[in-house]
Amino acid sequence: MKKICLLLILSIIAFSSGCADNGQSEIVEKGDNISVNYVGKYDNGTVFDTSWINVSKEAGLYDASRNYEPLSFVVGAGQMISGFDNGVLNMTIGEKKTLKLSPDEAYGEYKKEYLIPVPRSDLENNSIVPEIGKQVGTLMGVATIVDITDTNVTLDFNSPLAGKNLTFDVEVVSIEKASK
CATH class of the missing domain: 3.10.50.40 (Chitinase A; domain 3)
Structure with a gap:
């Protein structure tokens, strides 16, 4: 019986020392x-x-x-x-x-000044076919095409979010x- 009690006490000590938080979480x-x-x-x-x-x-x-x-x-x-x-x-x-x-x-916030029109020929000269919603890489970063006319393409440099x-x-x- 004493051995069992001693084992039980040692087990409790070992278990609690391994589980103690000590403020170290x-x-x-x-x-x-x-x-x-x-x-x-x-x-x-x-x-x-x-x-x-x-x-x-x-x-x-x-x-x-x-x-x-x-x-x-x-x-x-x-x-x-x-x-x-x-x-x-x-x-x-x-x-x-x-x-x-x-x-x-x-x-x-969404900023209208991040909408930049560029000549359509600038994209086409770089083998980019303008399409609404298409993302394009530029020297200024990635932009989304949001408008297309005969002469210009409007790039939106705002994050979609x-x-x-x-x-x-x-x-x-x-x-x-x-x-x-």
Whole structure:
């Protein structure tokens, strides 16, 4: 009986020492490299992006050439939109959170000055057939063709998500602490 009690006491000590928090739980802090799964949605609930393959298929967004895996980034390094960066702070591994972002926290307000007309011949001379909705790479960045006339093509340099309120359902998958 004494052996059983001693084993029981040792087991409790060993178990509790391995499970003690000691204030060391990993929480997301600036500088940490983290991985998250996410679903990005418009206000009306329509999914526009996700790291989950099953969600992409359900939303009709599936792209066979894409890798559906957690998104990794360094928190606070400017790799993400500000609302996403700030929204994951203090989360823990396995924690889920819904981030509701205004345009200022996401891709900014839509700016009419980012609509730039260019001569249609400039695109055609570069073997680009102008089509509404087509994205084209320029020296100024990627733009979407939004209007075509006989002489000009209007390029929109706004992000397609500019001016929109966005919702992200986020789950932290891993945290690699920044070296101190």
